[in-house]
Amino acid sequence: MEIENNSELISANFKDKPLIVKILTDSFKNDPCLNWLVENVSNKNKLKVIVNYVVDETLCTGNIYFTNDKKAVVLWKNENQEKFSFQFIKRNLSFLFQMGIKC
Numbered sequence: 001m002e003i004e005n006n007s008e009l010i011s012a013n014f015k016d017k018p019l020i021v022k023i024l025t026d027s028f029k030n031d032p033c034l035n036w037l038v039e040n041v042s043n044k045n046k047l048k049v050i051v052n053y054v055v056d057e058t059l060c061t062g063n064i065y066f067t068n069d070k071k072a073v074v075l076w077k078n079e080n081q082e083k084f085s086f087q088f089i090k091r092n093l094s095f096l097f098q099m100g101i102k103c
Contacts, residue, residue, distance in 0.1 A: 009065035012073065017055055020064060023073050024051045041099050049098045056091050057082070 012020055025048055028034055038046045054075065058064055062077035082088055 008068050009074070010068060010070070012059075012064040012066055014059055016064070016066070017052075017059070019066075019070065020055050020073050021048065021051050023071070024055070038099070043098055043100070046099060049095065053091060053095045060087070 028051070029047060034047070034050070038050070043049060055064065058075045058077055061080050061082045062075065065074050065076065066072070
């Protein structure tokens, strides 16, 4: 994929999550490091679970941007700590139950 040097980034939000998840899942489906990290996880959708978790976390504590053609994304996390909230607990417990203790 070729990205123009003069392309502008477009800020993403929660309504863009399905496209963000698709782009990242497609991009990392054959990543050997990621596959090694989750090889003992029995959930057949383990990559999608991880991507959903990271996207949700980044949308809460950082920023996500698209290229202007919406074919690529960048996740920008900063040092801001997410506030302890119901959403925080729900996301982390959901991840744990979907991925298992081994992960």
